[in-house]
Amino acid sequence: MFDSLTTRLGDVLDRLKRRGALKEQDVxxxxxxVRVALxxxxxxxxxxxxxxxxxxxxxxxxEVLKSITPGQMVVxxxxxxxxxxLGGEGEDVMLPxxxxxxxxxxxxxxxxxxxxxxxxxxxxxxxEHKKVxxxxxxxxxxxxxxQLKILGEQAGVATLPVVAGQRPVExxxxxxxxxxxxxxxxxxxxxxxxLHVDEALMDEVAAVRDxxxxxxxxxxxxxxxxxxxxxxxxxxxxxxxxxGIVLTRVDxxxxxxxxxxxxAVTGCPIKLLGVGEKLDxxxxxxxxxxxxxxxxxxxxxSLVEKVAETVEAEDAxxxxxxxxxxxxxxxxxAEQLRQIRKMGGMSGLMGLLPGVAKMKNQLAQANIDExxxxxxxxxxxxxxxxxxxxxxxxxxxxxxxxxxxxxxxVPEVNKLLKQFMTMNKMMKKVGKMGKKGMLRGGFPPMxxxxxxxxxx
Amino acid sequence: MSGQGWLGRLRxxxxxxxxxxxxxxxxVFTRRKLDxxxxxxxxxxxxxxxVGPATAAKLAGKIADTRFEKDVTPEAVRRALASEIAAIxxxxxxxxxxxxxxxxxxxxxxxxxxxxxxxxxxKLAKAMRDDGKRVxxxxxxxxxxxxxEQLKIWGxxxxxxxxxxxxxxxxxxxxxxxxxxxxxDNxxxxxxxxxxxLHNKANLMxxxxxxARVLKKLDxxxxxxxxxxxxxxxxxxxLSQVSTFREMLPITGLVVTKxxxxxxxxxxxxxxxxxxxxxxxxxVGEGADDLKPFDADAFARGLMGLEA
Numbered sequence: 001m002f003d004s005l006t007t008r009l010g011d012v013l014d015r016l017k018r019r020g021a022l023k024e025q026d027v028x029x030x031x032x033x034v035r036v037a038l039x040x041x042x043x044x045x046x047x048x049x050x051x052x053x054x055x056x057x058x059x060x061x062x063e064v065l066k067s068i069t070p071g072q073m074v075v076x077x078x079x080x081x082x083x084x085x086l087g088g089e090g091e092d093v094m095l096p097x098x099x100x101x102x103x104x105x106x107x108x109x110x111x112x113x114x115x116x117x118x119x120x121x122x123x124x125x126x127x128e129h130k131k132v133x134x135x136x137x138x139x140x141x142x143x144x145x146x147q148l149k150i151l152g153e154q155a156g157v158a159t160l161p162v163v164a165g166q167r168p169v170e171x172x173x174x175x176x177x178x179x180x181x182x183x184x185x186x187x188x189x190x191x192x193x194x195l196h197v198d199e200a201l202m203d204e205v206a207a208v209r210d211x212x213x214x215x216x217x218x219x220x221x222x223x224x225x226x227x228x229x230x231x232x233x234x235x236x237x238x239x240x241x242x243x244g245i246v247l248t249r250v251d252x253x254x255x256x257x258x259x260x261x262x263x264a265v266t267g268c269p270i271k272l273l274g275v276g277e278k279l280d281x282x283x284x285x286x287x288x289x290x291x292x293x294x295x296x297x298x299x300x301x302s303l304v305e306k307v308a309e310t311v312e313a314e315d316a317x318x319x320x321x322x323x324x325x326x327x328x329x330x331x332x333x334a335e336q337l338r339q340i341r342k343m344g345g346m347s348g349l350m351g352l353l354p355g356v357a358k359m360k361n362q363l364a365q366a367n368i369d370e371x372x373x374x375x376x377x378x379x380x381x382x383x384x385x386x387x388x389x390x391x392x393x394x395x396x397x398x399x400x401x402x403x404x405x406x407x408x409x410v411p412e413v414n415k416l417l418k419q420f421m422t423m424n425k426m427m428k429k430v431g432k433m434g435k436k437g438m439l440r441g442g443f444p445p446m447x448x449x450x451x452x453x454x455x456x
Numbered sequence: 457m458s459g460q461g462w463l464g465r466l467r468x469x470x471x472x473x474x475x476x477x478x479x480x481x482x483x484v485f486t487r488r489k490l491d492x493x494x495x496x497x498x499x500x501x502x503x504x505x506x507v508g509p510a511t512a513a514k515l516a517g518k519i520a521d522t523r524f525e526k527d528v529t530p531e532a533v534r535r536a537l538a539s540e541i542a543a544i545x546x547x548x549x550x551x552x553x554x555x556x557x558x559x560x561x562x563x564x565x566x567x568x569x570x571x572x573x574x575x576x577x578x579k580l581a582k583a584m585r586d587d588g589k590r591v592x593x594x595x596x597x598x599x600x601x602x603x604x605e606q607l608k609i610w611g612x613x614x615x616x617x618x619x620x621x622x623x624x625x626x627x628x629x630x631x632x633x634x635x636x637x638x639x640x641d642n643x644x645x646x647x648x649x650x651x652x653x654l655h656n657k658a659n660l661m662x663x664x665x666x667x668a669r670v671l672k673k674l675d676x677x678x679x680x681x682x683x684x685x686x687x688x689x690x691x692x693x694x695l696s697q698v699s700t701f702r703e704m705l706p707i708t709g710l711v712v713t714k715x716x717x718x719x720x721x722x723x724x725x726x727x728x729x730x731x732x733x734x735x736x737x738x739x740v741g742e743g744a745d746d747l748k749p750f751d752a753d754a755f756a757r758g759l760m761g762l763e764a
Contacts, residue, residue, distance in 0.1 A: 039509040042691030045500055109714060109742075110570025110687060140742060141575075142609035147602035150623075154601070195717040222570065226506040226691020228719035249569065252654040254693035277569075277599070 027059045034078065043257030044230040047085070047264040054081050085260055086287035091269040093120065093244070094215050095128060095186070100179035102172075102187045102212040105246075106205055106236060107220035109193030112248035114144065116220050116274055117190040118151035119282040120246075125157055130185040135160035135175035137168040137208060138192035148190055155279050158182075168192070168204055172212045189214065196235030209240055216243045218271065221262060223247050224254040233262040242266055248274035251281070328424055330388040334380040337373050375408055379416050382406035391417055495520045498533070505722035505759060508692050511729060515540055538760040544725055545752035550734040552709060554584070555680055560592065560638040560646040562671060562678040564631075566664060566705065567685035568697055569652030572713035572739055574603060576685050577647045578610030579739070579747035585614045589644040594634035595620035596627045596667065599651035607649055613744060617641075627651065628666045635674045648679070655700035665704050681708045683736060688714045688721035695723065698731055712750070713739035720759055 031052050038048045058077045093103065103120070105113045117134055124130040134152050136159070138144035145162045152159035160175045172189055179187040189212055194201035209217060219233065219242050236242055245262050250273040263270055270285040380388060382405035387394050394402070394417060403410045495516050502512035519536055554561045563580070565573050577593060584591045593616050597603035604620045611618035619634040631648050638646040650667065653660035671678040684707045686694050701707055712721050715738045724735065735750040 036509050039503055040692055042506075042693070045504050108689060108717070110572055112570055141606070142578075143602040143605035146605050147600070150601035195714070197718050222687070222689065224568070224687075224690045224693040226689060226693075226719065226723065227504050228506070228689050228717070229691075231718050232689075249654060251657075252568065252693070253656040253696055254691075257691070 024060050027056065031056055031059075038257060038260075041255030041257040042224075042226045042229070042261075044227050044261035044265070046230065047257075047261050050264070051081055051085060051260070054084075082260070083287050086263055087269045091244070091271055092284060093124070093218075093271055095124075095130065096215050099183075099185040100133070100176065100187050101185070101216075102176060102179075102189055102214035103216040103218060104189045104191065104205075104209055104212060104214040104240075105218055105220055106191050106240060106242075107193060108195060108222075108232060109141075111193065111220045111222045112274055113193065113220045114138070114147050114151065114190050115277070115279075116246050116248060116272075116282070117148065117188050118155050118157070119274065119279050120272070121152070121157040121186075121188050122155040122279050123282055124186055125155070131183065132186045132188060133158050133160060133175065133179050133182060133184040134188045134190065135171055135178075136162070136190045137171050138190060139166070139168060139171075140192040144192065151279070158184075169207050169211050172208045176212055187212070196232050196239075202235070202239050206239055217241060218244045218246050219262070219266070219268070220246045220248060221258060223249045223256045223258055224252060225258040225261075227261075229258040229261040230265045233265045237266040237268065242268045244268050244271040246270075246272045246274065247285070250283075251275045330380050330383065330391055330420065331385075333420060334377060334388070337377045337380075375406070375412065376416055378406040379403075379408055379413055391420060498537075502537075502722065505720040506691050507722035508695075508726045511726040515725075534760045538756045541725055541759060542753045542756035544728050545735070545750075545756060548728045548732060548734050549750045549752040550709070550736065551749045552580075552681060552683075552736045554589065554645055556644070558644075558675075558677075558680055560590075560635070560643040561680045562635060562638075562646045562648065562675065563681040563683060564648045564650065564668065564671075564679040564705070565683050565685060565711075566650050566701060567652060568654055568687075571652065571685045571687040571690075573597070573652060573685045574606050574610065574649055575742070576683075576711050576713060576737075576739060576747065577607065577649050578614065579744055580737075581610060581616045581647055582614040582744040583747060584645055585616060590641065591616045591645045591647060592634065592638040592641065592643045593618045594631055594646060594648040596631055596634075596649045597651040598623055598625045598627045598630060603649070603651070627663065628670045631667045632670045632674065635671055635678065639674065655697050661700070661704045668705055682706060683709050683711050684733075685711045685713060686721075688712050689717065689719040690723065692723060692726075695726060695730065698727055698733065702731065702733075707733055709734045709736035711735075711737045711739065711747075716740040716746075722759065724755075 034055070035048055035052050038051065039045070043051070055078050058081070095101070105117050105120075107113050114136070121132045121134050124132050134148055134157055136145040136148040138148075149159045149162070160171070160178055163171075163174070166174070168191065175187050175189060178184070189208065191205055191208065192201070194205065196202065217240050219236050221229065221232065225232065233242075233245070245266065245268055247256070247259055247262075247270055250256065259270055262268075270287075273283045273285050275281045275283050379402060382402045383394070383398075387398065387402075394413075399410050399413045399417075402408075403413050406413075498519065499509075499512045499516040502515055503509055507515070515537060518540055519533060523533070523536070552563070565577055567573050574597065581591050581593055591614070593607055593611050595604040595607040595618055597607070598621060601623065604618075604623065608618050608620065617637075619630065619637055621630045621633075627650060634648065635646060648667070650664060651660075653664065655661065668679060668682070682705050684698060684701050686697065690697070698707065698710070710724075710727070710733055712724060712735060715721055727733065728735070737747050738750050738755075740746050740748060
């Protein structure tokens with residue numbers, strides 16, 4: 001989400017980097033562009049002013065002027081200020097000491113409350129091993145209660161049976177009762193979307209809060225929200241006393257200034273990020289990582305974690321050894337392809353790499369075809385185990401059979417084999433040079449994919 | 457809810473934030489002379505309404521060109537700005553026109569998640585039914601849980617048949633069936649709902665393109681209209697949304713929803729300048745009658761906190 005901001009600040013600060021000494025007017029010039037970049041990123045005006053003033057105060061002065069690389073210094077100051085504004089440490093959702101505890105989900109229409117409720121329920125169930133009950137208090141939008149019920153079935157989480165005609169406060173009471181009698185740890189209350197300027201509906205949700213006395217009141221907000229984020233955040237916070245924010249659609253290309261705005265105006269931590277339509281697409285928020293991403297430093301920590309989660313360390317070691325000797329076979333390649341897909345495809349991975357955010361537009365234009373990974377997997381799956389171990393036996397008629405079997409063409413099979421051979425040869429060379437270390441992570445250059453672009 | 461005209465409600469909604477704008481402008485012009493600082497302040501006032509830094513600078517610049525260093529009242533500046541904005545928006549204020557020769561006139565409704573596509577279709581269906589048209593609805597959001605049920609309820613409310621398939625079905629196939637059915641029934645309008653999708657997801661965008669493609673097998677001119685639904689709360693990302701969706705499908709109009717909140721949808725000004733896509737309607741509430749034609753003048757005046 002913050003990629004565009006990264007690009008913009010990257011441009012501005014790259015210019016600074018190229019200069020030897022940093023003058024006051026350089027800082028001023030850079031900050032003007034930082035300001036516009038932040039505004040284009042939908043950071044609310046008052047927050048932008050604050051941020052720019054803070055950076056300026058820190059930047060113009062002894063430490064910067066005397067530092068050896070002034071550009072880097074400014075990058076760090078902007079980074080630190082962003083982290084500061086986004087909030088210190090990543091905080092997770094509070095869990096009840098005395099179950100059942102309620103979590104109240106509130107927000108504007110269409111911000112993603114119902115989907116987020118189901119995601120959070122699944123997360124609490126799987127990660128924290130909590131017994132979770134969901135209840136929809138949305139009696140306004142047609143089929144909203146039905147939607148939560150279906151999501152509950154998908155997530156394997158219980159939902160409160162719908163009683164037609166009940167008002168939200170009654171449903172909340174019934175949900176808490178069901179939570180107590182059913183031995184639930186957490187009761188998630190999904191409310192109807194409402195405008196923060198709608199007095200009647202704000203009164204209603206305040207009454208729900210009083211009835212359920214939630215442990216957490218989470219504002220669900222769309223990452224694409226504009227300047228109004230400050231008004232929305234403030235109104236909900238003033239009225240309900242929020243305990244946290246969930247930012248949704250972070251997998252879009254919105255610059256996500258709303259994150260900065262809402263955090264600044266409510267003082268509430270951003271607790272979770274929605275990063276996809278699937279129910280497991282909910283991530284913890286880490287201000288330092290996001291700030292790093294804003295500045296084009298790449299979300300390396302996330303990448304490392306993602307790899308660690310998906311790739312078995314032992315397998316990676318084994319593979320690295322094989323690679324170094326040039327002994328990798330097509331089984332290993334298939335495994336690599338599968339892992340790439342598991343980690344969200346090439347574009348998902350590349351977005352996390354330092355320096356790549358800047359090139360994302362070019363990459364999009366270059367049309368990295370995610371289906372290539374799938375097709376290559378299909379080709380390998382159409383080979384016999386023998387062929388996978390010894391690709392050199394695959395002659396013309398076998399190629400024809402593989403192409404037919406995988407629904408691809410002979411040239412595609414040829415291409416895969418050729419790339420595989422080249423890769424193996426190259427790895428052998430690298431292995432001989434003793435650079436085994438670089439392969440530990442399990443990332444050989446993939447056939448059909450452009451190599452990682454160099455930074456700077 | 458009722459009893460108040462939609463214009464009144466729109467203005468009431470707009471005034472919530474335009475009050476801020478008015479306050480902003482008034483405070484900017486306490487010194488009465490339009491100097492550099494005042495222009496900058498004016499720019500920020502527009503930015504706070506989501507107009508965007510570039511367009512805000514341009515609008516403020518126009519005011520500066522004609523009135524720099526002159527004594528001006530806040531009211532006059534407001535009026536001047538409103539007429540600038542109205543001039544930009546007037547050419548794009550065009551309601552949906554149904555081609556009576558088409559049986560049916562196909563309208564494909566698209567947009568990112570949560571902008572209000574299904575609700576907008578429900579409202580459109582109601583308005584067209586009230587207009588005496590035979591309307592068929594296609595529940596093309598086969599992805600989101602209960603989206604089909606949601607549209608069915610709207611279909612019941614407006615008395616329009618809803619063509620649906622179970623969740624998870626192919627939406628292009630459903631669209632094809634729906635068009636066939638609408639043709640058989642000699643319907644005037646077919647409204648096709650689609651699942652919300654983020655515009656940066658290439659595969660989901662390709663799926664949308666496929667919906668349009670299969671429709672052409674039955675009617676080479678279909679869809680006659682392709683409406684992009686935008687949430688007024690959205691900031692500058694709306695530009696990216698329009699630009700990306702437009703690459704995939706010929707967008708013939710915009711519908712702006714949730715204008716009854718305090719978000720002003722100032723990004724519409726930037727959109728009108730950049731893409732000149734007609735704004736077909738605005739959503740100002742959750743009721744069936746809360747979809748209204750877009751009135752450039754009222755919008756601009758409301759935005760600047762002036763009486764209509």
